[in-house]
Amino acid sequence: MKRYLGLIFGLLLISSFVSFSGCIGGGPADSNSVSANNQPVTIKISGSTTVLPIAKEAAKKFMMKNPNYNLEVSGGGSGFGVKQVAEGLVDIGMASRDLKAEEKEKYPNLITHSIARDGVAVVVHPENPVSDLTQEQVKKIFSGEITNWKEVGGPDAPINVYTRDEESGTREVFWEKALGKGKITEKATVVNSNGAMKTAVKQDKNGIGYLSIGYVDSTIKAVKFNGVEPTEENVKKGIYKVSRALNMITNGEPSPAVQAYLDYVLSPEGQEIVREKGYLPIK
Numbered sequence: 001m002k003r004y005l006g007l008i009f010g011l012l013l014i015s016s017f018v019s020f021s022g023c024i025g026g027g028p029a030d031s032n033s034v035s036a037n038n039q040p041v042t043i044k045i046s047g048s049t050t051v052l053p054i055a056k057e058a059a060k061k062f063m064m065k066n067p068n069y070n071l072e073v074s075g076g077g078s079g080f081g082v083k084q085v086a087e088g089l090v091d092i093g094m095a096s097r098d099l100k101a102e103e104k105e106k107y108p109n110l111i112t113h114s115i116a117r118d119g120v121a122v123v124v125h126p127e128n129p130v131s132d133l134t135q136e137q138v139k140k141i142f143s144g145e146i147t148n149w150k151e152v153g154g155p156d157a158p159i160n161v162y163t164r165d166e167e168s169g170t171r172e173v174f175w176e177k178a179l180g181k182g183k184i185t186e187k188a189t190v191v192n193s194n195g196a197m198k199t200a201v202k203q204d205k206n207g208i209g210y211l212s213i214g215y216v217d218s219t220i221k222a223v224k225f226n227g228v229e230p231t232e233e234n235v236k237k238g239i240y241k242v243s244r245a246l247n248m249i250t251n252g253e254p255s256p257a258v259q260a261y262l263d264y265v266l267s268p269e270g271q272e273i274v275r276e277k278g279y280l281p282i283k
Contacts (some may be wrong), residue, residue: 007115007250015266019279020120024140025145039068040068040069040070041068041070042069042072042138043069043071043140043257044074044089044090044092045071045072045073045089045090045091045092045093045094046073046084046085046092046093046220047077047080047081047092047249047266048075048077048078048094048169048187048216049074049075049076049077049085049095049192049194049195049247050074050078050098050168050169050170050194051094051115051116051135051192051213051246051248052094052095053277054116054246054265054277055073055092055248057273058264058270059073059086059271059278061263061264061269061273062261062264064247065155065264067180069261072262073100075193076167077169077192078094078095078096078097078167078168078169078172078195078223079166079168079169081093082095082109082110085110085160085249086106086251088108088115088251089107090252091254091255091258092248092258092261092262093249094246094247094248094249095112095169095248095251096118096168096170096244097170097172097173097244098112098245099112107251110250110251110252111245111250111252111253112247112248112249113244113248113249113262113266114246114247115247115270115274116263116271116274116279116280116281116282117235117236117246117282118213118243118244118245118246118247119169119212119213119230119232119234119240119242119244120174120207120210120212120213120242120243121180121211121212121216121242122138122209122222122223122225123201123208123209123216123221123222124201124208124219124220124221124223124232125204125205125206126221127205128149128154128155128221129154129219130149130154130204130223131223131224132223133223133224134226135180137152137180137224138178138179139179139180139182139216139230141159141161141208142161142163142183142184142188144161144183144186144187145163146159147159147166148177151275157205157206157207159208160202160208161188161189161208162188162190162197162204162207162209163188163189163190163210164191164193164197164210165191167173168192169205169244171198173244174210174242177241177244178210178225183186193213194211194212194215197209197210197211198217202219212279212280213231213232213235213279216278217280225240225241225242226238228241230242232279232280234257235280236280246279248262248265252261266282266283271283
């Protein structure tokens with residue numbers, strides 16, 4: 001009799017262990033459901049450096065309200081974020097542009113969740129007297145056809161062009177809407193983030209580049225584009241044309257845990273973070 005009791009007790013122990021260990025996982029799979037017993041939930045987010053400040057601040061405040069959540073947020077660029085979420089390496093990909101046709105075709109399950117709007121400004125050094133450029137002038141500067149500031153009303157000095165890498169959503173929007181999908185000179189210096197672009201231009205009196213209006217401050221000068229200032233108000237009115245949606249992307253419908261974070265970003269508190277970071281709330 002004792003032998004049978006021992007066998008039954010052993011089976012119960014094995015059953016309990018299997019049940020408990022099934023609750024524990026790692027990586028994006030942790031976010032498949034919201035744990036009812038406050039087990040840790042990990043959500044991984046990567047992509048656009050434009051969306052990054054919003055996502056990081058929202059993650060910080062979301063985790064304060066939900067201590068069982070662990071949100072890991074990193075950059076890498078819009079193209080990187082799209083690929084990462086499509087391949088299941090993260091739960092949310094950030095993109096400061098719409099999905100490309102080839103991305104939609106390759107990854108048909110991706111779903112875009114717009115969280116904000118933004119404009120892309122042409123920027124120069126604060127001491128540069130040039131304050132207004134036409135689209136044609138911008139196209140010729142970035143293609144390398146115009147190479148001296150005196151050709152557009154500035155000093156007799158060479159123009160140093162800065163651009164973003166090809167993974168950048170900011171580059172994609174600027175190339176399409178400001179340059180009309182025109183050429184970018186091979187002599188342009190490539191930088192890998194909005195922050196790096198701002199640093200490069202503010203340190204170069206002859207420099208010109210472009211970045212999200214959320215990054216514009218007194219250390220650089222945003223010039224008018226076709227006579228229109230790159231401001232939040234003009235983006236909102238639709239009169240500043242170099243603008244885009246800021247997106248968070250999921251591979252299929254978001255899990256309950258991921259949806260909880262997205263809901264927070266779109267809540268009044270989350271949209272206030274959008275505003276504080278210099279972007280336009282989507283709601």
